[in-house]
Amino acid sequence: MKKRPVLKPLLTVMIMSLCYLSAGCSARPIDTGPESDIKEDDLVVVGFSQVGSESYWRNVNTESMKSVFTRENGYRLIFEDAQQKQTNQITAIRSFIQREVDYIVLAPVVETGWDTVLSEAKEAGIPVIIVDRKVDVSDDSLFTCWVGSDFELEGKLVCMWMSKFFNLKGIDPNEIHIADIQGTLGSSAQIGRTKGFDDMASLYGWNVAAHEEGEFTKSKGKEAMSEILKKHGNVNVVYCENDSEALGAIEVLEASGRKCGSDILKGETMIVSFDGFNEDARAAVAAGKISCIGECNPMHGPRVESIIRKLEAGEKAEKYQYVTEGIFSDTDLIPTVMISGQERSVTVITERDL
Ligand code: GZL
Numbered sequence: 001m002k003k004r005p006v007l008k009p010l011l012t013v014m015i016m017s018l019c020y021l022s023a024g025c026s027a028r029p030i031d032t033g034p035e036s037d038i039k040e041d042d043l044v045v046v047g048f049s050q051v052g053s054e055s056y057w058r059n060v061n062t063e064s065m066k067s068v069f070t071r072e073n074g075y076r077l078i079f080e081d082a083q084q085k086q087t088n089q090i091t092a093i094r095s096f097i098q099r100e101v102d103y104i105v106l107a108p109v110v111e112t113g114w115d116t117v118l119s120e121a122k123e124a125g126i127p128v129i130i131v132d133r134k135v136d137v138s139d140d141s142l143f144t145c146w147v148g149s150d151f152e153l154e155g156k157l158v159c160m161w162m163s164k165f166f167n168l169k170g171i172d173p174n175e176i177h178i179a180d181i182q183g184t185l186g187s188s189a190q191i192g193r194t195k196g197f198d199d200m201a202s203l204y205g206w207n208v209a210a211h212e213e214g215e216f217t218k219s220k221g222k223e224a225m226s227e228i229l230k231k232h233g234n235v236n237v238v239y240c241e242n243d244s245e246a247l248g249a250i251e252v253l254e255a256s257g258r259k260c261g262s263d264i265l266k267g268e269t270m271i272v273s274f275d276g277f278n279e280d281a282r283a284a285v286a287a288g289k290i291s292c293i294g295e296c297n298p299m300h301g302p303r304v305e306s307i308i309r310k311l312e313a314g315e316k317a318e319k320y321q322y323v324t325e326g327i328f329s330d331t332d333l334i335p336t337v338m339i340s341g342q343e344r345s346v347t348v349i350t351e352r353d354l
Pocket of ligand 1: 058149241275
């Protein structure tokens with residue numbers, strides 16, 4: 001193990017990363033040359049394989065990582081964007097192994113297909129931190145730890161919010177004709193959000209009209225919404241598995257003459273979604289076009305940095321680290337949602353908050 005200076009205090013890193021993000025700094029080129037007196041060999045080298053840049057959430061997640069793994073903080077970051085292809089991530093991990101990085105951080109595009117390449121990293125003695133979505137491997141010693149969201153809980157919280165809303169408005173469950181625009185099939189976010197949806201829709205007796213794949217992108221979300229309208233004209237609620245899909249669905253619905261909103265009994269189409277960090281989606285909530293968003297927090301940079309700091313100090317990292325997330329809405333009708341003993345408060349987004 002290389003002898004290195006103590007990494008910059010964590011509080012400084014957190015403040016710097018927040019300043020970086022709030023200042024809208026453009027990303028410094030990764031793998032930069034010397035900017036401080038830290039010797040190249042003293043830097044902690046982190047290889048980060050990112051899913052892609054499919055959504056606003058992903059871009060904020062990338063910036064959160066780049067904002068902490070800087071030379072000033074004692075790191076050299078090697079960043080690889082996989083453009084949503086698992087083969088690109090596997091190639092990136094192998095290049096990190098060849099370059100003998102100190103840590104590999106992987107945001108896996110899908111859950112399966114990682115055993116071989118993670119075994120190669122383990123044989124090379126390189127700790128692997130999984131971030132955001134999960135990996136489904138035969139031996140969980142193939143990764144050191146995981147940090148991310150409970151996607152099934154996210155799905156159940158949004159469905160619970162809808163159920164409470166429908167009850168308050170006197171809308172009978174069998175008047176609900178709901179469609180699910182899914183995320184990238186096989187990703188933890190899609191698996192969890194779809195399972196949460198399916199379980200709650202059947203518990204509440206809603207009519208599930210369709211599941212269409214939206215790949216977490218706006219363009220595929222538009223295609224999926226068009227398909228749903230063609231085959232299921234009676235759909236009055238659309239469950240979008242991220243904000244990019246929701247913005248696509250709204251465009252298609254409005255182009256077809258529909259009004260997006262929560263007044264289902266007056267013919268409006270309710271839209272619910274996930275993430276909550278997209279400025280356009282937050283504006284759609286403020287305008288009443290999106291009724292509810294399940295928060296999915298992309299700011300993993302400081303969390304992952306503090307894990308590496310612990311490992312550098314010879315401490316152990318907790319195997320599974322879930323981030324706590326809430327709910328956004330255009331109405332204060334439902335102040336909190338409780339499910340499986342977990343209560344989450346609802347934050348109302350208005351024009352003033354934009
Ligand atoms: C969730 C993340 C998902 C986001 C989408 O943690 O994996 O991928 O919800 C993103 O916006 O594309």
